[in-house]
Amino acid sequence: MATLTNNIAQHYRITYEAYSKFANGINRCGTISEVIKDLRLHLKYLLNYHAIRMLLQQEDEFLFLSAFRNDISCRIISKTAVLAFEEQLLKDGVPIKTPVIPQEILKGKLSLEQLQNPELWAWSFQKNERKVLVSLVADENTPFAYGDVEILKLVTDCLEAKFQEIFLKNQLAEKNASLADAYKTIKLKNGKIREIVENQKEVIKERTREIVQKNEKLLHISALNAHNVREPLSRIQGIIQLLEVFDDKTCREELFPKLVTSVEEMDVVLKEVIEMASQELVKLKAEKI
CATH class of the missing domain: 1.10.287 (Helix Hairpins)
Structure with a gap:
């Protein structure tokens, strides 16, 4: 029993050390591509999963993150691309744990026949008046447990904060560019008026x-x-x-x-x-x- 307790403690110590490296790397990221690079390096050491799907609300759209081990991508999607179980999560926020796995999650990159008793886990986290939806596919060979939810929330919080920072920086850059264009236009028109x-x-x-x-x-x-x-x-x-x-x-x-x-x-x-x-x-x- 003591050996099992020590093994669990050591497992979580390694996990949190891996999270520390992951978080430090994310803090240094300035673009989405840099975030994806850091995820490819560290995410597999933080969580057991075959597929992860994360949706972060951005006004009327969602920032969509998809992960299949090192195959990680990120893009903006509309509300129409949200799956049925995710719409339910948005409404009631009740966590999901079910063996029923929509094929859209696997995206043709993973076959259910390859998995041993797979399960879908899904949560809705509230962050700064925005909802973050996270769904994860695991099985008996790559198990996900309730004790892993805490590290998942830490990873989600870290990504949400970084994505929001990048999103706001991009918005600010666009507005600054618009202001610069407006200033050039005004300067040009003033020149024409003076002429x-x-x-x-x-x-x-x-x-x-x-x-x-x-x-x-x-x-x-x-x-x-x-x-x-x-x-x-x-x-x-x-x-x-x-x-x-x-x-x-x-x-x-x-x-x-x-x-x-x-x-x-x-x-x-x-x-x-x-x-x-x-x-x-x-x-x-x-x-x-």
């Missing part, structure tokens, strides 16, 4: 220069025309005032001819003004077109 603003400034500057030139030209024409019109108009106004002073004969012989001359001169000046204004309007319309 448009600079172009608008140049256009406004050019238009302002053209308007100033046109105004200067119009002011020059206006001043010139006002001077040319003012001279005959002043003579006409002076003659009109003299009409009230001189007699009819003097008005007819001297003032009326001068009045006619001044009116004709003013008519010529006004025609020139109209012509110059018309030419400027034509130029403005041509520039707009």
Whole structure:
């Protein structure tokens, strides 16, 4: 009896030493592939099993880990890929121990005929508001016992924490990449906006220069025309005032001819003004077109 107790104690001591190496290796992992590499190295020394299937909830999906000795893989699956007994575990959380083993667990990599009285063990563990489903196939030649559940929970806790860490790091990296892309887009658009603003400034500057030139030209024409019109108009106004002073004969012989001359001169000046204004309007319309 003492020998059996010593053998059991030694077995668990070796198992926990193996778990310590496994956990240290997992802690150093930074990717899923590194985790799988560590599992291939240590998992066979921690648990007796022919197949292990682990599902870790990740929002609306599951991180799926499959192990057949050194054949270990990991991928994301949808809810539709969850097996019937796993759906039941999600609902009621009651552990399962049954000789009924779904063929989907073996995935064609293991035949039930090769096993001696195989059994399916399955659990639902609650971790940080997320459920972790673990199922394991063992038989009489590779037995799994109730005493091994504790080491299985330790392995599950370790993997759940590491997978969650990697998942969050990947999410953070994706968000950082999205922010970096958004920053590049904003920077590019800001550059385009600055370019448009600079172009608008140049256009406004050019238009302002053209308007100033046109105004200067119009002011020059206006001043010139006002001077040319003012001279005959002043003579006409002076003659009109003299009409009230001189007699009819003097008005007819001297003032009326001068009045006619001044009116004709003013008519010529006004025609020139109209012509110059018309030419400027034509130029403005041509520039707009």
